Amino acid sequence: MPRTLTTLLFLGLYLSQRVSSQIQTLSKPTIWAKPNFIIPNGMPVIIWCQGMHKATEYQLYFEGQLSALEKSNPPGMMNKVKFSIHTMTSKTAGQYRCSYRSGELWSNPSDPLDLVITGMYDKPTLSVHPGSEVISGEKVTFYCHLETATSTFFLLKEGRSSHPQRRYGNMQAEFSMSPVTTAHRGTYRCFGSYNNHVWSFPSEPVTLLVTGGTENTSLTPTEQPSSSDSWEPYLVTTKTGFQEAPALWDHTTQNLLQICLAFLVLVALVCILAEDRLRSKKTQEGANLALSWECRRSFRKEKHLDE
Template sequence: MSMVPPSLLCLGLCLSQSTWAQKGNLPPPHIIALPGSTVPAKSPVTLLCQGPKQAEGYRISRVGSPEPMDKEEEIAPRKTNALSIAEVTTDKTGLYHCSYQRGGRWSQFSDPLQLVMTGAYDKPSLSSMVGTVVAPGETVKLQCFSKINHDVFILTKEDGDPVTQNQSCTPQDGGRQTIFLLNPVSSTQAGTYRCYSAFLDNPYVWSQPSDPLQLQVEAPTAWHPSVETQVRLSLAALLLLVMVVLLAEAWCSQGGPSVKSDEPPPQWTDKHR
């Protein structure tokens, strides 16, 4: 039986893995926006499609648009992964995704990126119904109010992972408001919050941001038992004391242990007679 050289085995294995990879779907890229995906009106933004180094071309487009797309603002040139938008306007907002080309094939689309324009309407107001300094575990209610009859309110958080919540609203004082709940609040939720408002039929065009609200979460304090816990501990101690007293009385009623002495009994002498 002839032996196959290890170098040929390695070559065959590598070729088989390469062939298998070419038959599978190309993994999707990742799309980001610089300096961010929430952009003030008429400000510039750049969309980047992050794919492998072997990519031969890129395509950036709006979700739901026909492919391929020829408009300059909706498709990046073949050899670059960047799409620059000089001024963000309402017609540039929406969901964007991207793909890349390698070996004559296009990859799967990236997860969509939400490109939002802010500053289209007057700013709402943001306030905390329980104060801005809270203890861990409390329920925090943030109220966002707009004088405009908007349908949707959005809460964002800075200084960390951006947390965006979309929520419906209710009429209030000639305008609309909504309540955002942070329940239970923790130290990771401390930071600077703002809210926006928008219309449901144009969800990527937001108002100006509200004034910032700084939420502080106090550090955990030493454990202090509640009144109920203190009463229970006192009753338990009293019960233990009663049991000790009863055991002591029972022990004494039985006469206790006999007393033994190592001294010899007294000897009678003539003096005692």
């Protein structure tokens, strides 16, 4: 087999493996909770899972175990489904992931979603030093105290989309902010915790007012200004880990690769058939030439005998 054809076939095999591996990979779904990932005891919550548009089935995992299964309706048309928890309890608090099926393939699990239940223990007290009104550039420390013995505390700012701050301490924890800017002003609450997903009642709110300095509008993506949303009955409203449009496999690129691969395989087959036909033609020509020479030899031999 010619060297060029061998190279072509190896290239076709390589591209086939690359396309196959890319087709076998589905984009990771996104998962979020509504109205929030922090839910008071006894309240409902909905877990949303979003995959690609041709997803036909979704699975929800709780603490690594399959918890629920939902099919898109109509099949292959909806790119997200919801899993409802009608009453939040300590048994439903924990880490969730989801995955989806498209065709015969299942995607990898989503990033984790941690559902937290509140209102399970006594209410802590929250205070701020040196006071609730400070000048920009000063150091501020929040103190969260809980009479019921615990060693883990969380501090949240209302309206924040960032993750809560966590600190450790014996019945009390300190949350220091230095230097403070106008971006730190807002309403704060704290919680005591006995594990990452089971928290106490929220403390009474403490509002921090920062004066002086210039208005700081260059906040990080996780430091959004505080809103006037009410704390009750839920905490801050946020879509943890949610993206409006998850990164999906580019179907146009996939189709182009498949077309190129099919064309390459077709070219290889044509080359193989052409080579085989050429060999057959050469073999036939050789056989005809040998037969012609044999006939001539026979004719000459007979003529010689006749003479």
